[in-house]
Amino acid sequence: MADDAGIDTPVHETGEGVRRRDFINVAAVSFAGVGGLATLWPLIRQMSPSADVLAESSTEIDISQIAAGQAIKAIWRKQPVFLRNLTPAEIALANKVDIGSLRDPQTLAERTKPGKENWLITMGVCTHLGCVPLGAGEGEPRGEFGGYFCPCHGSTYDTAARIRKGPAPKNLEVPVYEFNSDTVVKIG
Amino acid sequence: MSFPWAQHYEPRHPFMQWMDEKLPLPRFVYNAVGAGYPVPRNLNYWWNFGVLAGFCLVIQIVTGVILAMHYAANAGVAFDSTEHIMRDVNWGWMMRYAHANGASAFFVVVYTHIFRGFLFGSYKAPREMIWLLGVVIFLLMMATAFMGYVLPWGQMSFWGAKVITGLFSAIPLIGTPLQQWLLGGFAPDNAALNRFFSLHFLLPFVIAAVVILHIWALHIPGSTNPTGVEVKTESDTVPFHPYYTAKDGFGLGVFLILYTAVVFFAPNALGHPDNYIPANPLSTPAHIVPEWYFWPFYAILRAFTWDFFFIPAKLMGVLAMFSAILVWFFLPWLDTSPVRSSRYRPLLRKFVWFGLLPDVIILGYCGGSPAAEPFVMISQIAAAYYFLHFLVILPIVSSIEKPEPLPFSITEDVLGKDDHAVLAPAQPAAA
Known part of the structure; x- marks a missing residue:
């Protein structure tokens, strides 16, 4: 029964069992992923010819x-x-x-x-x-x-x-x- | 892999027992390169070159870190700081000669190590991953060696950098922007020199990390051996220490005699006099050649002198040069013979010794010669044969060849079929 904790739409109603925690996981990983990718740009771009x-x-x-x-x-x-x-x-x-x-x-x-x-x-x-x-x-x-x-x-x-x-x-x-x-x- | 009969690490001294509980590093070493690692008893001197390659990496890192203490990676002073190392720094000349010739020694050893793989089928299952990691190490070595050669900022450094980064400009559409991104400018200059120095310092440690993976992957199936027959019983193996530590030690002594002889008596024999002229972007040396260890690949690069459909000759050359190494990644699957060692493969043995080996030597000779006839035509034929060997000859030979009879076991190969000579009673490995 502990597995039901935090389930928004219980399994027996929808058959899917989407949890609030799934949303938080996806949101956190996406956010960190976009941030990580954005950080790559300066790391790549610094190699291009500099202003001088x-x-x-x-x-x-x-x-x-x-x-x-x-x-x-x-x-x-x-x-x-x-x-x-x-x-x-x-x-x-x-x-x-x-x-x-x-x-x-x-x-x-x-x-x-x-x-x-x-x-x-x-x-x-x-x-x-x-x-x-x-x-x-x-x-x-x-x-x-x-x-x-x-x-x-x-x-x-x-x-x-x-x-x-x-x-x-x-x-x-x-x-x-x-x-x-x-x-x-x-x-x- | 640890065979069931491997000796167990049993620390006696209380300190070693204490250490074993907190950080079992001595146990790790004992099981990796000590008495706890059983190795086929019949390894010959071809099997010395892995350890020698590791030793070369250590030489290069030690001398390289020292050189970096005295070198200045700035286009204005790089050449002078190199001369400062040669003339003013205590023992600087020795460090630089040891490092420059250490690179050559490293390649001699690694080429021998790779050739051992070709001869004895070391790349075959279950050792494909060891081979793949080895090819990665080789690619990293080539990148490291190329960038290291640029650092003295002599004429050959500069023009070598220009020619090699110019290869990237052959790539359609993104070529020129990519080249400018790599160089941080429109031609090799301070930005390029600085980043090459940074990467030249970094990559050896990346190599060291991949070497650890290479050895880790090796220790799962264990070393192969000249027969290619897998270990069956305890009598097929001896502990790595003291048997192979001693054999590797002897090989190391021979290697060091040859290496130090070059460092002290012919330190410039493998170099180019042009690199003692400071880099000059307005004057090209008459004959630009890379270091000897790149010659075979340089010959393949220059072998393409005509356009192929819509692919310009220059791009063809670049693709061929990279393919010449990338084809090694497919070797475990191109060679389909169930027999591992060429000792029992009469056809393959001949094609490796009298086909591939002379072909690569001819390519090397052409790569070091001016790009004029007859060298261009010879490199074209030799480059074609090189790819023919891997893509056509090897698969065909694998399927039509009739292998010679294999020994039943390593022990039988060493001692014959005399049961009394077998050190331990034969037991199935799984028992």
């Missing part, structure tokens, strides 16, 4: 000193960015390529800003395994397509920084950027 890391997420670069045919390496988000002033010959070379034959089909115009087709601004991060390709520095080899050459596994990029040969799956990434003026680019 995100604060470095845009940078302004003076491009007035880059002559045609030259390139510089800048740092954005702790990663190298290549800013390159293409020569008319290099632009012509990039436009001559049959887009259909490319692994990651894109035109030079899609990878630059209108009216600024000579400014090729890409990440200096090979899309294969993240090495820094050669070709932006003075005297570095630019590979057989005249763009960039990654020494790690031989990925070769053309003058629009598109992948042409080697294991990389994608073209060098074009970061989000805008021209603040004719001589200053804001990346990020």
Whole structure:
């Protein structure tokens, strides 16, 4: 008979025997469960880039000193960015390529800003395994397509920084950027 | 498991009796690795490597805790603090060399331990759980070793971290956010270094906990043995102490001679000179390779150079690399042969010694070589064979193989059928 203690609707009436204590159990476990799950969020979220890391997420670069045919390496988000002033010959070379034959089909115009087709601004991060390709520095080899050459596994990029040969799956990434003026680019 | 004939712990000294009533820890040790644990009498030196692996974990924890007293996990000073350990800290060079080469020694021992499992069917029922826990330990070891290698913040540390966390970016949709979450930034930097240090300190203790589960699961059926025939009578076993404490002690001595020889005479033989150059995010080393113990898996990663349906090559490589270890989880069910030890399995024995073993060595050699021909093609063939072994060869061999005759018991295997040579009269275990 002690089992009947606290039974709201006795077994012989409903056949179920719901007890007040069942409600308290379910409510307590649910409440603690939701609280526990909510606590997980800060524990997971603390791993994401912190405010000071995100604060470095845009940078302004003076491009007035880059002559045609030259390139510089800048740092954005702790990663190298290549800013390159293409020569008319290099632009012509990039436009001559049959887009259909490319692994990651894109035109030079899609990878630059209108009216600024000579400014090729890409990440200096090979899309294969993240090495820094050669070709932006003075005297570095630019590979057989005249763009960039990654020494790690031989990925070769053309003058629009598109992948042409080697294991990389994608073209060098074009970061989000805008021209603040004719001589200053804001990346990020 | 405690067989019915196991010796009983009987403390004589009043203090030990008092202790046994309050906290029976000595009894626990006696029954786990003492005279109270009967072990097959025919274990050979392949069975030393479990104890050796445990010893390596102790070396790594002791030297690691000491190194952490002198190391600073900050991208600005991590490299300098490592050099500070090498040049200024008393015996710091020895602690670091012991720790770095201790990782290599740990992997040598664990790979041998795993290979023992392949050879003698240690993963078979009723020991599946021991095997599964062992694979978990191995995965934890790989994570720990990878994060430890990042800590000196040299060139190979940095670029290794970049390449390995870059693997996660191959996952569709969530890949890049996941990579940034793991790194706490857009490239390996202070946030990544700090969390790797925190986890590198934590994980060995998680490993120690899983090792306890591994041994607990082992003590339920007891150790297997080179014949694979289960223990039947008391004459099949000897007490762990003094028989195997002595045998393990001898093996430990041989291990320590080899290990200390590397630590003191060739401490950098297994390392990369590039890691003595401070990390530079703007300059990539010409040849990025992981430590030798990851080479076979790295070769499988790089073997995929073409897209497969809609799956990009990079993702295929990542999936294949993880599958190469995950397939071990299914081993107890892929090998359906009722015979445990390959000693009596003529076909399997040949496929393990002359198929799987050379295949993994070839993969390892390719993984340590530049990603150029002929190594890419060789790794493709070797990677294909690796999966073929587990998924096709093993199930087929299990069903078509005609095993050689098994000995009736461990005792018969050791002493022959001479009844007089049997130490104790044969009694059924259940009696």
